Amino acid sequence: MSRIVQFSAPGGPEVLTYKEVDVPPPAAGEVRIRVKAIGLNRAESMWRSGEYIEEATLPARLGYEAAGIVDAVGPDVTRFAVGDAVNTVPAFSQNQYGMYGELVLAPVSAVVSHPPSLTFAQASSIWMMFITVYGAFIETAKLGAGDVVLIPAASSSVGLAAIQLANMVGATPVALTRTGAKRKQLLDAGAAFVIATEEQDMVAEVMRITAGAGARVVFDPVGGPSLGKLIQAMKTGGILLVYGALSEEPSQLSYLDLLIKLPTIVGYTIWNTSGDPERQRAAVDFILGGLASGALKPVIDKTFTFDEMVEAHRYLEANGQFGKIVVTV
CATH class of the missing domain: 3.90.180.10 (Medium-chain alcohol dehydrogenases, catalytic domain)
Structure with missing residues (x-):
């Protein structure tokens, strides 16, 4: 029993x-x-x-x-x-x-x-956090050195995994959080930059960090009214990975921004990776390697x-x- x-x-x-x-x-x-x-x-x-x-x-x-x-x-x-x-x-x-x-x-x-x-x-x-990020960053976005990635809800387990994995491949993780209360924790966790979205102009900060280029990758579990601003903060031709819907409000974006930024918007779930035996095996091997090296914790x-x-x-x-x-x- x-x-x-x-x-x-x-x-x-x-x-x-x-x-x-x-x-x-x-x-x-x-x-x-x-x-x-x-x-x-x-x-x-x-x-x-x-x-x-x-x-x-x-x-x-x-x-x-x-x-x-x-x-x-x-x-x-x-x-x-x-x-x-x-x-x-x-x-x-x-x-x-x-x-x-x-x-x-x-x-x-x-x-x-x-x-x-x-x-x-x-x-x-x-496993949930690292396989989710592996599939989104490595398989889908091909994240690598020189890329800037925006990470909303950065203090979640998946957000922290995203910070670690971005650093592991040489990308620049920019953590987004509502207030500055967790700024030091996020910096200590490996975020290169932290933006408090209720206290700072997120788009302006991203443009300052990227010298006006914008972020190539956005990894968003929130949606809602902030979606349009995330697109505005993107690099032209970048990729927006949507893996959740934490906001209960409708998503808002401008069609004009879509025409300006030309983003690829991809819905992503962990099942894309974990549901395929070969992809799951590759993800597990990658994560075990990161754990062994200390890059992933x-x-x-x-x-x-x-x-x-x-x-x-x-x-x-x-x-x-x-x-x-x-x-x-």
């Missing part, structure tokens, strides 16, 4: 409940994992509240990232054995699997070996216990964190 977290109706964190379930032996293509830590993601709170890109089949489980020990393997699984330390990467639907549990099943296609230099808590925090803001999942989701939705929220089991 194992406790899992589920919800029977969409809503706020309070709809999350615990349930005792009998976790069956893994079927073909599955492993069973004794969970040690769970990384929380904005996608899971959106799934819980009914605002995600996929509709939940109720009652629904949730959770993409877990780290733990293999407890059993399916009859055709040869890559892993009982006792192996492993992590899960987001490469499945939450309608099929959920990692919020003490003992969970996972598809072997979404399981990777645990990086030996990391704790379970650290390992549960890295986990950033954990706060840790909760499994019994505090509701409180952890409340904290996630308060938008005050600097890095990842992790739940230990």
Whole structure:
């Protein structure tokens, strides 16, 4: 028997409940994992509240990232054995699997070996953020030396991963944040420049930083009224990567700005990369290399216990964190 977290109706964190379930032996293509830590993601709170890109089949489980020990393997699984330390990467639907549990099943296609230099808590925090950024920056934008990249919501786990990966390839990360409260933290995290968008003229600052050229890459999870300004701050012919929709307000942009800047606008999700075995393998190898060199590092803001999942989701939705929220089991 194992406790899992589920919800029977969409809503706020309070709809999350615990349930005792009998976790069956893994079927073909599955492993069973004794969970040690769970990384929380904005996608899971959106799934819980009914605002995600996929509709939940109720009652629904949730959770993409877990780290733990293999407890059993399916009859055709040869890559892993009982006792192996492993992590899960987001490469499945939450309608099929959920990692919020003490003992969970996972598809072997979404399981990777645990990086030996990391704790379970650290390992549960890295895959969503680094694979998302890898796919956007390396596969899609071909980010490299000399590029300037704008990173809205820079203090999120994905934003911090974007800063690290930009530095790793020699690009210049410009962190965007609402106020100057996190300026020093962002600079310490590797941002070359920090712009407080509610206190500074963002477009003017970007043009000053780039000597009037603008940023070639924008990596935006927000949308809303600021979208038009991001395009104004871009280099002509640059690329705008949209990977979220945190703003509840309509996006605003000028068609004239589109004709002036000629941007390529690309919608991006982690599934582009994690859902393809070869691309997932390349991403994992790249990230492991960055972790080994010290260029990429986990950033954990706060840790909760499994019994505090509701409180952890409340904290996630308060938008005050600097890095990842992790739940230990």
